Amino acid sequence: MLTYQLPERNKYYALYVALRGDISRGKLAAGEKLPSKRALAEHLGLSVITVQTAYEQLLAEGYVLSRQRRGYFVAEVNAGKATAAQYSVAPAREKEEYAYDLCSGRAPSRLFPFSVWAKLMRYTLAEEGGHLLERVPCDGDWALKVAIANYLYRFRGFAVDPRYVVLGAGAEYLYGVIVQLLGREKPYAVENPVYGRVPRTYALNGARCSLIPVGDKGADVEAAENSGACALHISPSHQYPTGAVMPADNRSRLIAWAERTGAYIIEDDYDSEFRLFGKPLQTMAGMNGERVIYLNTFSKTLAPSLRMGYMVLPPVLYARYRALYGESANVVPLFEQKTLARMLDGGYFERHVNRLKNYYRGVRALLLEKLNSLNIEKQIIETGGGLHLTVRLPDFESDNAIKEAAKARGIKIKCVSDYLLTADPRYDRIAVINYSSVDKDTLTGGKNET
Amino acid sequence: MLTYQLPERNKYYALYVALRGDISRGKLAAGEKLPSKRALAEHLGLSVITVQTAYEQLLAEGYVLSRQRRGYFVAEVNAGKATAAQYSVAPAREKEEYAYDLCSGRAPSRLFPFSVWAKLMRYTLAEEGGHLLERVPCDGDWALKVAIANYLYRFRGFAVDPRYVVLGAGAEYLYGVIVQLLGREKPYAVENPVYGRVPRTYALNGARCSLIPVGDKGADVEAAENSGACALHISPSHQYPTGAVMPADNRSRLIAWAERTGAYIIEDDYDSEFRLFGKPLQTMAGMNGERVIYLNTFSKTLAPSLRMGYMVLPPVLYARYRALYGESANVVPLFEQKTLARMLDGGYFERHVNRLKNYYRGVRALLLEKLNSLNIEKQIIETGGGLHLTVRLPDFESDNAIKEAAKARGIKIKCVSDYLLTADPRYDRIAVINYSSVDKDTLTGGKNET
Numbered sequence: 085m086l087t088y089q090l091p092e093r094n095k096y097y098a099l100y101v102a103l104r105g106d107i108s109r110g111k112l113a114a115g116e117k118l119p120s121k122r123a124l125a126e127h128l129g130l131s132v133i134t135v136q137t138a139y140e141q142l143l144a145e146g147y148v149l150s151r152q153r154r155g156y157f158v159a160e161v162n163a164g165k166a167t168a169a170q171y172s173v174a175p176a177r178e179k180e181e182y183a184y185d186l187c188s189g190r191a192p193s194r195l196f197p198f199s200v201w202a203k204l205m206r207y208t209l210a211e212e213g214g215h216l217l218e219r220v221p222c223d224g225d226w227a228l229k230v231a232i233a234n235y236l237y238r239f240r241g242f243a244v245d246p247r248y249v250v251l252g253a254g255a256e257y258l259y260g261v262i263v264q265l266l267g268r269e270k271p272y273a274v275e276n277p278v279y280g281r282v283p284r285t286y287a288l289n290g291a292r293c294s295l296i297p298v299g300d301k302g303a304d305v306e307a308a309e310n311s312g313a314c315a316l317h318i319s320p321s322h323q324y325p326t327g328a329v330m331p332a333d334n335r336s337r338l339i340a341w342a343e344r345t346g347a348y349i350i351e352d353d354y355d356s357e358f359r360l361f362g363k364p365l366q367t368m369a370g371m372n373g374e375r376v377i378y379l380n381t382f383s384k385t386l387a388p389s390l391r392m393g394y395m396v397l398p399p400v401l402y403a404r405y406r407a408l409y410g411e412s413a414n415v416v417p418l419f420e421q422k423t424l425a426r427m428l429d430g431g432y433f434e435r436h437v438n439r440l441k442n443y444y445r446g447v448r449a450l451l452l453e454k455l456n457s458l459n460i461e462k463q464i465i466e467t468g469g470g471l472h473l474t475v476r477l478p479d480f481e482s483d484n485a486i487k488e489a490a491k492a493r494g495i496k497i498k499c500v501s502d503y504l505l506t507a508d509p510r511y512d513r514i515a516v517i518n519y520s521s522v523d524k525d526t527l528t529g530g531k532n533e534t
Numbered sequence: 535m536l537t538y539q540l541p542e543r544n545k546y547y548a549l550y551v552a553l554r555g556d557i558s559r560g561k562l563a564a565g566e567k568l569p570s571k572r573a574l575a576e577h578l579g580l581s582v583i584t585v586q587t588a589y590e591q592l593l594a595e596g597y598v599l600s601r602q603r604r605g606y607f608v609a610e611v612n613a614g615k616a617t618a619a620q621y622s623v624a625p626a627r628e629k630e631e632y633a634y635d636l637c638s639g640r641a642p643s644r645l646f647p648f649s650v651w652a653k654l655m656r657y658t659l660a661e662e663g664g665h666l667l668e669r670v671p672c673d674g675d676w677a678l679k680v681a682i683a684n685y686l687y688r689f690r691g692f693a694v695d696p697r698y699v700v701l702g703a704g705a706e707y708l709y710g711v712i713v714q715l716l717g718r719e720k721p722y723a724v725e726n727p728v729y730g731r732v733p734r735t736y737a738l739n740g741a742r743c744s745l746i747p748v749g750d751k752g753a754d755v756e757a758a759e760n761s762g763a764c765a766l767h768i769s770p771s772h773q774y775p776t777g778a779v780m781p782a783d784n785r786s787r788l789i790a791w792a793e794r795t796g797a798y799i800i801e802d803d804y805d806s807e808f809r810l811f812g813k814p815l816q817t818m819a820g821m822n823g824e825r826v827i828y829l830n831t832f833s834k835t836l837a838p839s840l841r842m843g844y845m846v847l848p849p850v851l852y853a854r855y856r857a858l859y860g861e862s863a864n865v866v867p868l869f870e871q872k873t874l875a876r877m878l879d880g881g882y883f884e885r886h887v888n889r890l891k892n893y894y895r896g897v898r899a900l901l902l903e904k905l906n907s908l909n910i911e912k913q914i915i916e917t918g919g920g921l922h923l924t925v926r927l928p929d930f931e932s933d934n935a936i937k938e939a940a941k942a943r944g945i946k947i948k949c950v951s952d953y954l955l956t957a958d959p960r961y962d963r964i965a966v967i968n969y970s971s972v973d974k975d976t977l978t979g980g981k982n983e984t
Contacts, residue, residue: 419839
């Protein structure tokens with residue numbers, strides 16, 4: 085059994101550092117199973133929660149993997165093992181060929197309104213001229229801040245003072261800014277299951293994560309209340325990958341918790357444009373602008389090469405942001421900011437999103453048709469928002485069996501368990517059908533295959 | 535005297551947190567003097583070094599200020615004091631009007647080759663078309679990586695494998711990436727005096743800083759050797775603001791230190807394009823590519839709105855970078871990357887830099903003429919690199935007197951002491967003449983004024 089001398093204080097951290105060191109140095113080899121939390125806790129005379137916290141930190145940083153009902157395993161860690169002799173950069177992993185990719189969140193690039201964008205770029209270049217060289221204030225160009233505030237009001241019914249809009253180079257960049265605003269002393273509570281980049285980005289920025297289980301009403305309120313977190317990162321309108329929508333009552337309780345403890349809620353509204361039927365749900369930031377940070381990105385609605393995200397900060401945090409970043413220039417080039425402002429103000433963006441929604445309604449209908457024609461026991465779980473749905477498939481032996489069966493038909497798929505950071509038996513044998521990147525033509529053409 | 539209960543371990547950190555809390559809550563008011571390190575150490579039964587470490591962390595984060603020979607004072611901290619009642623954003627500080635700004639590092643925007651840039655943008659748009667929407671790999675577009683490597687070879691005699699070039703949204707963004715690569719356990723050694731954004735960015739990213747005094751040979755080698763740092767951030771070719779150039783022997787000793795301890799040297803080559811006479815000096819990264827991270831930016835040579843910096847990572851760190859960021863897209867829009875690659879490959883950038891150098895030679899000559907005509911005791915310290923020089927003015931009573939005298943003539947100026955994080959009597963009464971933003975026409979036209 086692993087044996088470490090740990091100090092009197094901060095034992096979780098010391099254990100985490102010790103384990104990480106052994107993994108980096110290869111003393112614990114990739115694939116090796118770690119002792120169970122209970123066993124290691126007993127062996128080292130620690131509480132189970134201490135071991136769990138250390139394991140979760142390693143999980144969030146990608147040093148270990150958790151396999152449902154089987155425990156924790158050492159992950160493949162390239163960095164630590166690299167030596168002076170291994171200079172060559174690892175070649176990109178071989179791409180496996182699939183006819184359909186139901187994992188990717190990237191829209192087919194032909195859907196991007198390139199001719200409109202190019203036209204607006206040319207206008208911007210001609211009309212702004214040398215002004216495009218001016219230094220952009222830390223929080224972004226005023227014209228774009230106003231355009232985003234107006235858009236949020238029109239589209240989301242969310243009244244925002246444009247002053248508090250902060251532009252950044254994509255969502256992950258903004259998570260990093262949030263860590264700089266809220267500090268690293270208390271943990272950041274993230275959903276489990278979750279899009280892995282969320283906890284990974286917090287970990288990269290030196291923050292601890294604590295995990296909040298997700299049920300059919302979204303993040304568990306009690307777990308959040310007991311998290312001791314400085315912030316809770318959630319997607320209340322459409323949780324990924326479960327698709328859960330948080331009811332108003334739970335939202336109020338979380339806001340009350342934030343008010344009571346001084347914590348913040350980070351409302352990650354990624355995907356909310358794609359509520360295919362009905363209006364988007366109210367934002368939590370609209371319920372309480374003092375405790376909720378609203379965050380969204382244009383990477384999905386426009387193009388992934390356009391790294392542009394934004395957040396709306398509570399005024400107190402905005403003041404702190406200005407104190408920290410006031411002398412820095414914004415990281416997004418002014419040219420893209422001006423062009424996007426034109427796109428929003430001219431109504432081009434909303435027309436584009438509407439076209440996308442129409443397109444995806446078609447994709448969704450075709451997919452559901454195919455799903456329903458499959459002669460297997462299934463329960464389709466759809467909550468109306470975002471570009472994915474989940475399917476419970478109880479007849480399969482395991483999640484791996486589901487993925488293998490899909491692979492045999494040329495379909496790349498993930499299960500909810502692939503997004504779990506710690507095991508949760510509720511999410512057994514549920515496939516995630518993400519149709520963001522599906523090309524409708526391929527789908528119609530390939531009908532005979534399935 | 536301040537009294538805190540501190541834990542057995544990690545006392546510096548606990549003291550730092552306690553002081554920061556009192557400053558944030560206003561219990562320690564802005565302007566208040568902190569006890570001397572020695573007095574507080576005695577009072578709390580700590581070592582002087584513990585108190586100093588806590589003070590330096592507060593300094594780096596802007597919670598306290600250090601005034602030469604007078605000690606540490608509580609800074610104006612907006613964020614912590616903001617309450618729900620104080621929602622309005624503080625108005626921008628009133629700009630004082632000066633005829634000449636000898637502090638700013640920004641080139642007059644009319645010097646930017648806008649017509650060339652606009653032409654290259656139009657070509658890029660026409661020729662790349664929809665490819666501009668493609669997701670950019672984490673480290674940047676391959677064409678620009680190659681263009682930068684070629685440029686570094688031509689201009690800097692620095693042979694770089696383009697694989698290891700990493701693009702980012704400006705220098706500060708890249709400092710943050712470095713913290714994510716090297717961790718937060720050991721301190722980052724930074725020069726003192728220094729451009730304040732360097733330690734502030736490390737602090738924002740959750741890293742500790744330790745300060746290395748700078749003499750006329752640049753950063754003090756022995757202090758670096760004793761720093762216990764994981765990285766030493768220096769500008770060996772042209773230190774700001776002292777202008778010191780580090781001799782080869784000191785460079786070798788620092789590289790030997792890095793090899794011995796596993797530390798890295800972060801060679802911040804900001805400004806090196808502007809060596810107005812003679813060839814740029816050899817890079818430290820060219821001496822040892824395994825222990826030196828080379829870092830530079832185009833914000834100064836092109837335009838501050840163009841947030842683009844790059845670093846050349848040692849192969850081992852590049853592998854770690856790929857492991858951490860491999861799944862993220864690069865934060866700089868592809869459009870700017872493609873345009874800049876054209877600018878570098880087509881020789882436009884070098885022609886532009888040469889024009890700038892000619893321009894600044896003229897500015898420098900005019901400035902020196904004016905300086906020499908001043909009927910005061912002075913010693914001009916110039917080392918040939920970068921767009922600034924320093925002047926020792928022993929007849930003035932204090933640094934403030936120098937700045938006041940300049941202000942009376944409409945000149946905005948800083949002294950070296952304004953860049954000191956802790957007092958260093960060697961840098962008393964030395965004015966920094968940064969002529970980056972000086973418009974030559976104003977200078978000739980305004981001749982009668984000075």
